[in-house]
Amino acid sequence: MTRTILSYDTQNAIARIIRLHSSTDASSPEIVNLARDLVDAGKLCLEHKSPLGKILLWKKELGPPEAAHRTEDDISVLVAELPPVCAPMRWVPDDILAEIFLWCAPWTRPGGPEMNRNSLTTTSSFDTTQAPWVLTCVCRRWRHLAHSLSRLWRVLYLPLHLYQNRTGRRLNNFLRTLLSRTKGAPIQLFLESSGRSPAVYSILLPAARRLQYLHLSGRDSNFMTMLKSTLPNLEHLYLDYEWKQYHPAMDIDAPSLVSVSFRLRLSSDNIQFPWSQLLAATFKDANFDPVVAQMVNLEELRIFNTNCLRDEEIRPFGDGRRRDILPQLKFLLISDVATDGEWEERRSVAEYVFQRFQLPALEVVTIESSSSVEDLCDIPTPPAFYAISVREPVERVYLRNENKIASFCFHPSQDAPDSSFLDLTCDDPSLLGRLQSVLETAPDHESFENMMTDEILEEASVDMFSTIDQDRYDDLVPTSSSGEWSISQSLRH
Secondary structure (H helix, E strand, C coil), X not given: CCCCCCCHHHHHHHHHHHHHHCCCCCCCHHHHHHHHHHHHHHHHHHHXXXXXXXXXXXXXXXXXXXXXXXXXXXXXXXXXXXXXXXXXXXXXXXXXXXXXHHHCCCCCCCCCCCCCCCCCCCXXXXXXXXXXXXXXXXXXXXXXXXHHCHHHXXXXXXXXXXXXXXXXXXXXXXXXXXXXXXXXXXXXXXXXXXXXXXXXXXXXXHHHHHEEXXXXXXXXXXXXXXXXXXXXXXXXXXXXXXXXXXXXXEECECCCCCEEEEECCCCCCCEECCHHHCCEEEEECCCCHHHHCCCCCCCEEEEECCCHHHCCCCCCCCCCCCCEECCCCCEEEEEECCCCCXXXXXXXXXXXXXXXXXXXXXXXXXXXXXXXXXXXXXXXXXXXXXXXXXXXXXXXXXXXXXXXXXXXXXXXXXXXXXXXXXXXXXXXXXXXXXXXXXXXXXXXXXXXXXXXXXXXXXCCCEEEECCCEHHHHXXXXXXXXXXXXXXXXXXXC
16 A cells, blocks of 8 residues: 655644544544644645645545535544544453463562572563553553453562651552452562551451462561461462561461571571471571471472571581481572682581481582582482582582582682692593593683583593692683683583
């Protein structure tokens, strides 16, 4: 279809009509006025003897060219009968539009530790905490549809410190409005509080039975009000207390709870908790030792940057102390990267965990540590995947019982000690010679990886990583511009 070319004034008038009519369901006086402006522009073009096809768009939008001579009332009738020139989104049916809205919903928490169970994944392309509000500000139809979707409001993100300028009544009405829009559906609550809004909990408590995910962070002792409720549908719990010395008396009735995340001080003396039913646990700057042994069905354990191993309550393991067993644990992640100089004052979390627990079902292990990893001890069943990321200084890492090593990555500091890095010990002396030959002749990092993978690794069985001097390692793996080195291998039987 050939697009009609009009003068600037005519184009401007037509564009204003189309733009306004695309967002208006019925004719209005403003549209009539714009149509009259368009007629005047058309008359001006006729006076300049412009070709008829370049002057008017009446043939398709407003009728025949004679419309230029019609009265204002006639123009009003024509505009009322004009088929809407709609944006494509306006033709989308409500059920399809509702599905699009739900894809914008905040299905996951806006922050917190790296815990990823049961579809707790982010699916939105913009700030999900603002998604419901943005969708209600587009037009009347969108607002009505958004208010009717209870699933769109199932995630309640309440940073109460941002609502301090609201009066108590306004805040209470705001919370009641949010809860009313959930229409009894299961909800996820993210509550950040500074301890100044005790009345909030009286409004939230009636909805406690519908909680599926509960995230409490801040320094509000009233948090325990939520936890002392009966929570029959609660599956995931995240607790983060800024007052690290605060010991909550936890007595939680949550029969569906399978995943927890803690960032606070824990004591086995003041916690009544359904530990045995948990499948996943995350500890971030929290002491895990008093409670992990009670998680007999635990399948996933994540430990981040904990300082607990400085405490006197963590005693060295001797022959007389029994090792606890986690029979179901399959996934273990330890991120224990200390600040500069801090590693000298603390024990290796990885070393402690492997000494403290027996892990017969372990399949996936990932360790990132800046502490000296002396000994990872025995693992009865070789993991299917073993990944270690070590930040210097590193003295020695033993991997026993013929563990299968998938990757071993070094991230040394500039002042790393002289004795650090990689040596391979295999059962077959001839295979060991071939491995050492590859290490000595590899011209660069990429060739080293390719040669190891293609020629050697099908036969390799690695028992131990021990130390060699840094000069030899410098010859094997070139230093990058950032001062970090990395080796990725696929060593398997």
